Amino acid sequence: MSYWKIAWRNMQQRALASSLTGLSMALGVALMVLVLVIHEVVVAQLSNDAQGYNFIIGSGQGSKFEIVLSTVFHVGTPLYPMPYRVYKQFTEGQFAPYTDVAVPVCLGDSYSTEDGQRFRCVGTTPDMFDKLAYGAEDDGTEKRYRFAAGRNFKHENFFEAVLGSVAANRTGLKVGDRFRPTHGISGEGERHDEFEVVGVLAPTGTANDRAMFVNMEGFYLLSGHALAPKEGAEPLPPAEPGVIRPLPEAQREVTSILVRCRADQMMAPMAIEMGVNKGEDRAAQAVAPVNVVERLQASFLGPMRMILLVLTVLIVVVAGISILVSIYNSMSERSHDIAVMRALGASRAAVMSIILVESILLSLLGGLAGLAIGHGALAVASPIVEYYTGVTVRAWSFTWQESLLVPALVGFAALVGFLPALSAYRTDVAKTLGGAR
Amino acid sequence: MLLVENVRKSYVEPNGDLLPILDVKRFEIGPGEQVVLRGRSGCGKTTLLNCVAGLTAADCGRIIVNGRDIVSLPEAARDRFRASYIGFVFQTFNLLPAFTALENVLLGMTFTGERPDIPRARQLLESVGLGHRLTHKPRALSVGEQQRVAVARALANRPVLLLADEPTANVDPAHQQQVIDLLRDACRRENVAMLLVTHSPEVSAQFPRVEQLEEINRATLVAQGGATV
Numbered sequence: 001m002s003y004w005k006i007a008w009r010n011m012q013q014r015a016l017a018s019s020l021t022g023l024s025m026a027l028g029v030a031l032m033v034l035v036l037v038i039h040e041v042v043v044a045q046l047s048n049d050a051q052g053y054n055f056i057i058g059s060g061q062g063s064k065f066e067i068v069l070s071t072v073f074h075v076g077t078p079l080y081p082m083p084y085r086v087y088k089q090f091t092e093g094q095f096a097p098y099t100d101v102a103v104p105v106c107l108g109d110s111y112s113t114e115d116g117q118r119f120r121c122v123g124t125t126p127d128m129f130d131k132l133a134y135g136a137e138d139d140g141t142e143k144r145y146r147f148a149a150g151r152n153f154k155h156e157n158f159f160e161a162v163l164g165s166v167a168a169n170r171t172g173l174k175v176g177d178r179f180r181p182t183h184g185i186s187g188e189g190e191r192h193d194e195f196e197v198v199g200v201l202a203p204t205g206t207a208n209d210r211a212m213f214v215n216m217e218g219f220y221l222l223s224g225h226a227l228a229p230k231e232g233a234e235p236l237p238p239a240e241p242g243v244i245r246p247l248p249e250a251q252r253e254v255t256s257i258l259v260r261c262r263a264d265q266m267m268a269p270m271a272i273e274m275g276v277n278k279g280e281d282r283a284a285q286a287v288a289p290v291n292v293v294e295r296l297q298a299s300f301l302g303p304m305r306m307i308l309l310v311l312t313v314l315i316v317v318v319a320g321i322s323i324l325v326s327i328y329n330s331m332s333e334r335s336h337d338i339a340v341m342r343a344l345g346a347s348r349a350a351v352m353s354i355i356l357v358e359s360i361l362l363s364l365l366g367g368l369a370g371l372a373i374g375h376g377a378l379a380v381a382s383p384i385v386e387y388y389t390g391v392t393v394r395a396w397s398f399t400w401q402e403s404l405l406v407p408a409l410v411g412f413a414a415l416v417g418f419l420p421a422l423s424a425y426r427t428d429v430a431k432t433l434g435g436a437r
Numbered sequence: 438m439l440l441v442e443n444v445r446k447s448y449v450e451p452n453g454d455l456l457p458i459l460d461v462k463r464f465e466i467g468p469g470e471q472v473v474l475r476g477r478s479g480c481g482k483t484t485l486l487n488c489v490a491g492l493t494a495a496d497c498g499r500i501i502v503n504g505r506d507i508v509s510l511p512e513a514a515r516d517r518f519r520a521s522y523i524g525f526v527f528q529t530f531n532l533l534p535a536f537t538a539l540e541n542v543l544l545g546m547t548f549t550g551e552r553p554d555i556p557r558a559r560q561l562l563e564s565v566g567l568g569h570r571l572t573h574k575p576r577a578l579s580v581g582e583q584q585r586v587a588v589a590r591a592l593a594n595r596p597v598l599l600l601a602d603e604p605t606a607n608v609d610p611a612h613q614q615q616v617i618d619l620l621r622d623a624c625r626r627e628n629v630a631m632l633l634v635t636h637s638p639e640v641s642a643q644f645p646r647v648e649q650l651e652e653i654n655r656a657t658l659v660a661q662g663g664a665t666v
Contacts, residue, residue, distance in 0.1 A: 001540060001547045013535035340531040343492060344590070345520020345548035347513045430487045434525065 003350070007358035010337075014330060019328045022366040028316035029370025029405060030377065035312055036399045037378055041392075043297060045204070049073060049206045050289035052133040052142070053101070054269055057086060057257040060282040067285070068292040071105055071256040073207045074120040077185070079107070081253035085285045088249070090259055095275060098268035100260045106219050107255040109181040109192065111171065111212055119167045121181040121212045123219025126152050129162065132258060134204045143204070150175035150199030158218035158244055161195040162216040164209040166386075170214075175200060181214065183224050192222040205296040205392040220247035227251040255280040260284075316412075323362050324416040328357065331423045338424050339432035352425040359417025360410055367409040371402065438630050439466040439489065439598055443655070444508070445496030446484055458484050459495070460656040464648070468597070471621060471631045473641045477649030482634045485650065486600050489632070490523050502557035503597045520548040524591030524599040524629065526620065528606045530583045532575040538586045539560060539571040545593035554593075561589040564626075565619060581612045588619055592627055597623055601633040605640055617643060 011018040026053050032408050049072050058067030069076040089095050090102035106123030129152050133142035148168075153160035163173060170343035173179055177197045183189035203209055219225060226247050261268035269288075276286035346354075379395035386392055446459035459481045466472050476482050487493035489500055491507045494515075495644050499506050507515050524545075532541050539558055546553035562571055565585040575583055584604065591599055601620060605613040617640055624631045633644070641647045 001543045001553055005540075006544070006547070009533075009535040009540070335531050336531070337535075340527075340533060341544070341548070342516070343490065343519075343525050343527075343531075344545050345516055345523075345594075347516040347548070349513065350516075350548055429492045430483070433492075433531070 003354050003357045004361065006354050007361050008284070010334070010354070010358055011361065014326075016160055017326050017330070020363060021155040021323045022362050022369065024322050025309060025319040025366025025409075026369035027318065028312060028319040029367045029409070030374035032312040033313055033371055033374025033402060034308070034377065035305065035308045036401050037310075037374070037393070037395075037397075039301065040399050041394075043301060045205070046293045046296065046301075048074075048135045049208075050293045051135045053103075053258040053260040055261075055272060055276075055286045056289055057259055057276060057284050057286055058082070058255070060285050062285075064285070064287045064292050065296070067287050068289050068296075070107060071258070074122070074211050075207075076362055079255050081106075081255055082257075082284050083253055084249050084252035085115070087254050087257050090257060092377055095259075095272050098261055098265050098271050100262045101127055101258075102260075103127045103132060103257045103258040104216060104254040105258060106216055106225075106253075108185065108225075109183060109189075109214075109219070109222070110185045111167075111179055111181050114172050117170055118185070119171065119210060119212050120185065121214055121219075123214050123216040125216055128154055128258075129201070132260065133205050134208065145197045145204065148202040150197070153198050153213070153215045155215070155217065156200075157248070158215050158246070159193065159195045160198045160218070160219060161212060161214040162199040162201060163197055164201050164211045165203040166209040167212050168197075179212075181212070181222070182259070183222070189273065190223060193218070203386075203392070206352065218248050220252055227253060276423040316409075319366065320363065320412050320416045323366075323413065324419060327359060327362075327417065329419040329422065331420050333429050335424075335432050337344055338427045339429045342427065342429040343433060348425045351427065352421040355416045355421040355424045356414055359420070360413040363392050363409045363413030363416075364406070367405060371405070438468040438470070438503060439464075439500065439632070440501040441485070442499045442501070443487060444495045444500060446481075446488055446493065447656075449573065449662075457656040459488065459654060461485065462634055462654055464653055466598070466621075466630050466632060469628050471624060471644055472633070473644040473647040474632060474634045474650055475636070475647060476634075476654075481646055481651050481654050481656065481657070482650055485654075486602055486632070486634060490525060490600055491519045494548065494572050501608065515632075516548070517550060518644060520550075521594055522597050522633055524585050524594070524596035526584075526591045526599065526601040526604045528603040530575075530580075530585055530587040530607070532578075532586055534575050534620070537572045537574055538567055538578065538582075541575070541586055541591045542593050545590040558589070558593060561592060565589050565623070580608060581615060584608060584612075584616050585619060588616075588623055592623055592629065595627065596629055599629050599631045601631060603634055603636065605635065605637060613637070613640065614666065 016335050048069065056067050058071065059082050061080045066076055066079055070079055084370055087102065087104045090099045107120065109121035110118050111121055112118045129145040135143045137143060148165060153162055168174065171176050175197055178194040181192045183192060195218060221244065230250060239341055259272065261272060273286045276284050341351055375395050378393055382393040382395045441461050444459060444461045445457065447455040447457045450456050451641040474482055484493060489494045495508050498508060500508050505518060507518055511519060533544065536544060539562060542558040542561060543553045543555065546558065559571065562568060565588060567582060567585055570578060570582060578586065604620060605616050608616050620631065635641060
């Protein structure tokens with residue numbers, strides 16, 4: 001009979017205690033798995049969301065983090081707006097020779113559902129979906145936006161909108177429906193004019209899934225979005241009946257601009273970064289989102305993960321100690337069995353090995369159960385998380401750190417099993433079997 | 438087959454003094470011989486059995502089992518030797534409660550370094566009338582059945598010597614004879630020598646050779662003041 005079987009029978013004999021210690025180990029490992037996988041997903045998400053362009057041009061008054069958080073992840077308060085001329089610099093001004101695509105982004109409105117869910121409304125141009133990508137496949141090819149229903153909005157149709165997949169799911173809006181954004185992001189502002197949903201994006205796994213994109217031309221025409229005409233400016237002639245005239249550029253502002261540099265201009269990124277950041281009026285700043293995300297990871301997410309990992313490691317250590325305590329406490333009741341095995345010819349090393357195997361088996365089974373529980377929990381939570389956040393959590397994708405868990409657990413179990421194993425090693429057979437004389 | 442020669446064993450008392458327990462000049466058992474060892478409580482019967490089994494290291498002398506002096510063997514080798522050549526039947530049977538009857542017998546085969554012989558384990562249990570109780574755990578067996586499993590386990594590795602430490606002490610009088618018959622028949626069948634410790638005159642009376650330990654243990658004689666070493 002193998003030592004594994006003997007250890008297994010010992011565990012069966014103390015089924016309740018073994019199950020509870022195994023469960024504590026399983027929960028510790030499950031927590032560790034959750035931390036590892038969620039961190040991996042968050043990092044991948046952050047990196048993924050910030051792909052598809054080189055720079056975000058934002059107001060010179062905000063911080064780089066604010067610019068990335070509000071433009072890329074649709075969180076935080078909207079930024080100070082920039083003059084529209086900054087955008088024009090990328091389409092026909094000094095940065096145009098270096099610019100492949102420049103997509104303006106106007107933030108500040110939101111849409112609330114009856115049950116209180118709020119989504120950011122983003123004013124932009126059709127180029128957002130026609131010309132930009134939202135990440136890269138494993139083979140390096142760009143991920144292009146696709147429409148699950150309908151089409152992109154058209155530049156000339158001012159009051160058309162495209163919804164991200166999560167926003168469409170949760171608002172219940174579909175192609176052909178109309179909605180009225182609210183001024184401001186609190187959901188309590190003035191209700192604007194209606195936009196018609198003309199398209200729903202296929203899921204991208206980015207924060208854009210939670211956004212509602214409206215034609216920037218319509219956005220400018222909403223109440224409170226236009227700057228006052230400059231003093232002395234000539235008033236525009238009255239528009240013909242039934243014709244909606246775009247807002248004059250002098251009355252426009254943009255929140256940020258997504259800029260993709262020309263691939264054939266090696267100096268383009270440097271030229272844009274230097275040109276914007278060293279500009280005379282400092283009205284704008286160029287932010288490389290990848291750098292900001294890296295800083296975010298290094299300064300916040302990395303340490304946070306480390307703290308969580310340390311906590312989960314401590315939980316696993318406590319679980320390991322509970323294995324030690326459980327086995328050690330049982331040593332007096334099983335010393336008789338050990339003595340019998342010794343009388344049957346088991347060496348001290350053999351009985352020590354059996355106890356170590358039991359400790360390893362408990363940790364291993366607890367660890368494997370923990371892996372299953374952790375990934376099972378992710379599998380259960382994955383559709384919910386995806387529904388609410390648009391973040392795709394692949395429950396059965398394993399992080400490389402998890403492959404270290406099993407050997408680490410075996411080593412740890414051998415360590416915690418050593419004390420009771422030593423106790424088994426020292427069992428006095430003659431005394432335990434009753435009487436030395 | 439078994440030769441105990443000039444074997445001494447003492448224990449250290451709490452005050453540091455040595456307490457001699459065993460001092461046997463010569464004690465011998467032939468192959469297949471069945472011997473009863475008698476003696477009053479505390480006279481060293483169990484210590485002698487433990488020394489012969491290699492569970493307790495003798496202070497000096499020779500204990501030769503099947504041609505090997507186990508006193509001179511290192512502990513690990515002694516354990517292996519015990520697993521292969523010596524069977525043990527205890528007063529309280531000492532079956533492991535987590536294991537089935539078959540597994541208890543297989544456990545006896547586990548520590549020899551060879552693959553457990555499952556057919557032999559089954560055959561042994563069948564030979565003691567437990568062919569239908571192979572998968573039962575000790576708590577599901579009667580006292581008599583437990584003792585039969587213990588006998589099967591002791592014989593599992595085809596030992597040359599079976600040590601039985603008061604095997605009938607926990608068995609009711611009605612079953613004592615069955616246990617003795619079982620042990621004697623099994624040892625005869627397997628050609629195993631047996632050294633059986635008992636207090637029972639009825640049991641002793643059935644054996645051709647009965648040794649009184651006090652007569653061969655000079656440590657006891659000294660303690661009684663009847664002789665000098």
